[in-house]
Amino acid sequence: MDTLLNEIRKRRTVRAFRSEPVEEDKIEAVLEAGRWAPSGKNTQPWRFVVVRSEEKRKQLGELVPQRDMIATAPVTIVVLKHIPSGYDELKDAQGIGSCVQNMLLAVHAQGLGACWIGRARDPEVEAVVGAGEDEELMLVLPVGYPAEEPGEGKRKPLEELTRYI
């Protein structure tokens, strides 16, 4: 438990990436961690598009805020919601949140870094990644070897967040 908690604490958002490629098995492990996330009624409403091609990364970079991250990260994982699999907007979003947190931890555990970009929800981005009519873009996740060492991170104290009754 200590190890897991330490890794959860040490995970930080990475916003600058080295250009070296990321091994395919590492990306697969990240996707696998996402696949095993919990979801309401086990509907697994997430779908993934792994963007590796230089051309697509360039197109994405032109549309997404914080374009430098997309341009420099060797891989961007796009997380879509498969609308027919969903059943409740809030619970679908919660499930996708748990999926992405699993992915972020798998990224961190393998010495990689990533940034959750939630402001990329745009029909043009959906078109670039080939999202279907029955899919909705939720976020994009540039992934790569970190070119920065983010600080320790800050969190509110537990006493401020928790009430025992």
Ligand SMILES: Cc1cc2nc3c(=O)[nH]c(=O)nc-3n(C[C@H](O)[C@H](O)[C@H](O)COP(=O)(O)O)c2cc1C
């Ligand atoms: C739902 C959500 C949306 C986020 N959107 C962005 C974003 O658009 N751009 C960005 O740089 N970071 C984004 N982040 C990363 C947060 O800024 C980051 O997780 C937070 O500041 C805590 O830092 P840490 O991840 O290093 O602990 C997002 C995180 C979440 C969970």
